[in-house]
Structure formats: structure tokens, C-alpha cells
Amino acid sequence: MYAGVFPASNRSRQTPGTTAPSYLARPRQISLFSPDAEIYRQGDRSGLVYRVEFGAVRVYRLHAGGRRQVVSFHLAGETFGLEADRTRRFFAEAMVHSGLTVVGNASAETTSEDLLALALRQMISAQEHLLVLGRQSALEKLAAFLLDIAERQGDLDPIDLPMTRIDIGDYLGLTIETVSRSFSKFRDEGILRLHGARTVELLKPDRLRLLCQ
Amino acid sequence: MYAGVFPASNRSRQTPGTTAPSYLARPRQISLFSPDAEIYRQGDRSGLVYRVEFGAVRVYRLHAGGRRQVVSFHLAGETFGLEADRTRRFFAEAMVHSGLTVVGNASAETTSEDLLALALRQMISAQEHLLVLGRQSALEKLAAFLLDIAERQGDLDPIDLPMTRIDIGDYLGLTIETVSRSFSKFRDEGILRLHGARTVELLKPDRLRLLCQ
DNA sequence: CGGTTTTCTTGATCTAGAGCAAGGCGCCGC
């Protein structure tokens, strides 16, 4: 399993201005990424848009003092990587073993309608994320997060979290301890059951829905 | 001054599904809005995209418990109101006496390229806002906010804040008291000067830039 | 103008969540 090559997992940093490797430009070919493998980095020349075939991806920015803000997670079937400008504004990494295909290239191959739809989706996702970050308590943030992930996994119970507590914290603007305590609180109240830290069974999703209104 | 009609300031709530009033559909005609006048509300049928000719607009959502999250401010020359769906997801209000023109209608009149550019701009704005909300201190948030507004006003000193402390707080995820204390802190450190609460002279913008990296 | 209202500032507490520390658990490699 995963015996194949993971071309981007240890590829050298792509110098801004160079074109992307050709294996990424071939549509339908799946590129494989190991956990924590870099997909692109801030400052890279933008262009390719990716679709997650399997696995999961985090998109983030680094701040001063080592602080990290995760902007979005992308699960199987989802698309990411559209930029407004020539230059990547974020880092993207696989969180688990993942397979990506290139679905488009901002300059060609893709209709303006497709790009508009993608831009609008990314806009909504950023706006909804912003609403959660702004004025919600830790419990409300985690509730919104769990419901979002559950829905995007097709409401299959139990849900599988491909990200660590650190990722969740950096996504919700919380520390890993607060995330953990919030999980425990929900567990103690019978709202969810934890089968290991990464597998969550939502026993009372309505209680979560109540929390985020 | 402002003796004219303010058609939307006390118009009855627009029932979702009805078409917008025809005076709004005529391009280049300026619609005037009084302070706090509603431009559209969550649940309205979406369609029109506006350009601020003069004045300023806030876009926000209401949460449970009366909490409000301001998603964006729009100053003269800026465009807002593009939605991904049939239905408005936010409220929009004028903050001061404002004049708006209709620059497009999602279904026609506008090229897909224009809409894409607008969607990308709104996406970036939401993402940058999200980065500020996530992991920044009150002082860092206010610094980022002031630099953003200053730049959007063409770096004219002093800058004019068309919004109240409440608006700023609801935009940055802070209380009005914390916003006020942060202003005072900057004033005491000689970073800015306040000529009344709404007029701010940035004496040391570099100090602010240092704060938000 | 002068009075009223609203917005802003400042001070004094209080608290949610951060930070620090110490186990515990599970996962991975051997």
C-alpha cells in the first residue's frame, strides 16, 4: 500500500516563476502525496487547481511568532487552489495519504463559468468560516466545525477526522487544549462518542445544531 | 443637502421572490441611503450588485443572542452585493449618507469575467479578514483594520472612519470597550492622533505594520 | 445656541480560554 512514488512529498521547493512539473499538468493523472507533503507554498507562482480524489488537504498561512491560521480543509471530491493573482497566498499540504488530480489551469482549459463557480464556493466558505471565528465560543466553534465536516462526508456516521487537534485549533482559533476539552465536554454530555481521537460518532447532532443556531 | 428622497431608507421589506424596484435596475442612477438605511436583508432574493459612489456600507449577519458579525465594509468606489445563490446571505446597510449605483445583475448585463473578478476580490477580502480574526490580539486586529482602511482611502491623512466603535468591534470580534482602549493605547504611544472619535491621523503607520507583520 | 441623546472613554472586576505541566493512550516500526 502506498508503495508508489510520492512525487511532491520531497520535491525541491519550486522557485517562483518556473512552470509546474509536467506530471501535474496532465489531467486525470493522480498525484500522490504523503502525510504533511507540501502541495504548494506561499510565494509560488499560482496556476493549477486541484481536486482531492482521496485523502484530505489543509490550506494555511503562517504568521509572526510561529502562529498558524488554517484557512480551509478540503476532503475527497472537493476542489481547491484557485488564486486571484499570479502568486500563491497560502500553503497547501496533504494531511494524510492523498491523491490529487489537476482539474484546471487558470489560464486555459477551464471555462470562466467553472472558475466563477469555484470562486464563489471559496468565497462562501471563507465567509462562513469568518462568521464562526468572529464571535463564537469554543463550544460553538467546535459544534459548527463538526457539523460542517459531517455534512461534507455525506453524514456518514461515525465521521473520520483526517486532521490533528492542532489543525482543528489552528482552524478555529483555539489552542489544542481547548479543542480537546471541548471534545471531552461533548462526550460527557452524551452529544458524541470518541472511538480514538480521530473517529467521532455524533449521537445528538441536534444539540450541536442548537449551539450554532 | 440630502433633501432628496431616500427610497430605501423606509421602504417596506422586500418579499423574497419579488423583483427589485425598477429605479434600482436603471444603471447610472444614484440611489440615496440615509445612515442605517437598509440596502438589502438576509433572505431577500439576490440579484443586484452595487457600487458605492459616496458614503460607506456595512455587510453583516445576526447571530443568536443579538450578536452581530460584520463581514465587510465598503467605501466609495468599491463594489458589493454579489451572491453565490438566489438568496441574500447577509444584511447590508448604509453607515452614513450614501449614494449607490447598480453595476450589474447576476443574470445579465455583466460579463462572466467581471463577475469572476468581483468574486475573487470578495474571496480575498473574506480570507484576509479571517486571518485577522483567527489568531490576532486586539491591538493587532485594530492595526490591521486601520491600515486596511487607510489604504482603501488612498492613504489620505487623516483618515475618516464612517463606522462606530460598535461596527469596528463587530467587524474585529471585539467589544466596543476593547476597541476604545486599543485606540487609546495607540494614542498614548504616539502612533496615532484622534481628532474626535471618527477622524484618525496615523503618525507612525510603520509601527502598525510591525504589529500585523 | 442650549438641552438632550448617543457615542465614546476610562476604571474596576470577572471569566473563558491560554499557557504550563504531567500523564495516558494509541499507533507505528521493528
Next chain:
DNA sequence: GCGGCGCCTTGCTCTAGATCAAGAAAACCG
């Protein structure tokens, strides 16, 4: 199957910012 390392949980303390409570300063309005 076993050992070790990284991730997660839990408890304790501390602090940034919320909340509560007055005043001060603008903006508004007749």
C-alpha cells in the same frame, strides 16, 4: 508482540479581553 514516540487528555494557574458601571465628549435637534 513489544517498545518508543507523538498525539491527546486532564489538571492547575494566569491573563487578555469581556462585562459592569460611571462619566465625558460629541452629535443632534428644536
